[in-house]
Amino acid sequence: MAPYESGDNTGAAEVDDLPTGRRKAARYVVPVAVVGVAAATIGLVPALADSGDPDLPKITAQQLIEKIAKSDVQQLSGTVKFSTDLGLPDLGGLENSLLSGATRSGDGSSADPSAKLTELLTGTHTLRVAADGPDRQKLSLIESAAEYSLIHDGKDVWGYDSKSNEVYHGTSDQDGKGGKDRKGHKEELPATPKDFADEALKSVDDTTSVTVDGTVHVAGRDAYKLLIKPKQSGSTVGAISIAVDAKTGMPLKFTLTPSSGGAAVIDAGFTQVSFAKPAASTFAFTPPKGAKVTEEDDQAQKAPGKDSLKPGKDSLKPGGDFAKGLGGDDFAKGFEGGDGFTVLGKGWNTIATFDTGSKGGVPSGSAGGDLGGFLGSLGDRVTGKFGKGMVFSTRLVNALITDDGKVYAGAVTKDALVKAANAAK
Template sequence: MAETRKASRYVVPLAVAGVAAATIGLVPALAASGDPDLPEITAQQLIEKIAASDTQTLSGTFKVTTDLGLPSVAGLADSFAGGSSSGGPSSVDPQERLTQLVSGTHTLRVAADGPEKQKLTIVDGSDEYSLIHNGDDVWAYDSASNEVLHEKGDASDRPAEEKELPGTPKELADEVLKAAGDTTSITVGGTAKVAGRDAYQLVIKPKQSGSTVDSVKIAVDAKTGTPLKFTLASVEGGKPVLDAGFTKVDFAKPAASTFDFEVPKGAKVTEGSEGADGADGADHGKAPEDLEKEFGGLFGGMVPGAGADGAGGEGMNVIGEGWTTIAKIDTGAPAPKTDEAPKEVQGFLDALGDKVSGKFGSGTVFKTKLVNALMTDDGKVYVGAVTKQALVDAANAGK
């Protein structure tokens, strides 16, 4: 049976995905609008203010916009599924919803009352998708399909050594700060108004050249020390890679009824264990630890040093450090030929890829505004939040 706190990551990491996605457009949007006049504070003092923050209750709304610079994926899913969506994850599956947050713009409503009660709702027009953690119960509900997923567990069963994911904006900020080291510049970049509250801006920038990250900006509530926005900007400029932050926030304790859930009339209910053991073969009950791996991988591409666990695994070597870390993987097989892929997939890969050559031979760099990957024709893969040239240089040095 899934543990309560473990299952609750269906709610909390998804909230973090929103906050991680919403911070980037902050400075350009607010620079000309009269920023609040706050007492001067050093970067160290602001970091300490974040660390001392102990916000346990809040409710609010935030907007998430993600722009990785990817081409349209229209028709791509059907190509991978052989033209059919049957057998795919349910629309109520939290993992599918996490995936949807990595592109486009989304509005989310959140509420929290300590570690045992959280609620997040993704609003999509007239449809809503809700994740509710209340004590031993975690509910997921999709209004469009009228489907419910229910997980139930006992927090006392949780292994003590199990890795925790960042569960709040503060914890995400802590992860960024912990990973900084000598490769990073941390300063206070003025003040801002976020969701009607006065905030300081902590600006984190790579000192190294070759990273795709221009800056990380964390807007910190001046009164509570709670991060209100988290921004990730690319050296390519243009729209932020991730732009997510509160548009409304209230630190009062939400009503207890906020976290109540009653199964709607006629809804299809799937218990968490049924997806793994049930006769329908669906993946409704995918283990929360699988979600942890996928979500941890997402953060591993954002923060220097994050997601480094397993870097010494079979077939993988780590090159460099900090913001310019590159993982080298030797697949032991020639790279697949994209011209043999389905038409929709081939077009997507062609739009992503640039042909490159050097001392290493030849290959293709698959690029986004944040993470790039070089796949050589002889089957080696170099991947990191670094520029195309940094990947080519690493491949040349590897020869």
């Protein structure tokens, strides 16, 4: 069956009153708060799964969310196909270099997870994953002639890039839930259907519709489909479909389709999965002979100073965790904590804005020379009560940079950004 099917949701109950705000997901379980509020607000009217293959018992949206929350899969191994299509222009591979370079400095290791895992932001990838409780996980990015592995074994976190024969070594935090990057931030880049499902459920509030949308086979297992859709217009998110394993409650597949239609923006799903205990050797790692080993503490000393991360300085990287959540308040609140960042709107239409302090906007056309022509080809000039500016668009996240140096960004349409800029004027 297709990764996302609208189906007939007649009789499906909706989540209308879940509270807004950020919710911290546990590594293996959706927060209990989500379950409690869901039980109180979804209602008791059965949301029948559409007829299809497999033929599973009836289930409500409330029950399916509870099933995800109660899922406590500690041991698994499998293969995940991971595809992203943000609609970025073809830069001949330059985009990957820019994404990786943005998180590295000086002599940073190519095995640093904060650099390597950004490759997941473009294209289609094959991942092998394994877990044995909270203290042992392994994720391997399989490439045509190389492999990158991120291994958490007790207190040790190892990154190994076979292409460059480089190793990155760090330590996990005290609660044993993963490693940290060179700036002390936990490595939490979503990579599995479970990761994305946790983020999507954080965005569920009174601006969101949640229904059961039939059944599906994923990696040879029977699953229900949970469908999440913004009620508001103006969001670039069309729908989120989560295939939930009927037996364990673990998300097996995550698909985000844009409101503009077409291929999925994010499609992550298991092609093979086993819930047997992985062999202990899966998580054992010893640096290969001749490999260059970079220690976390050594690389931290080479990290850029905090002033370089402020708006208006050399980098426009916001404070806090960038783009937390897949939409709604969590997206914009990921910018909070950076100097000058504010949040406009609510729900799936929230927009983060800040002032770069730089006048003149983005150079374009002949006035900007070759650079201006290049940037002009990537963005669209817009005008409004706010003045003039340029919108840079992807299929999920859009950003408006005005000529007076203000930036408006969010998982919203170009028109929504212009409207926000006009209102703020």
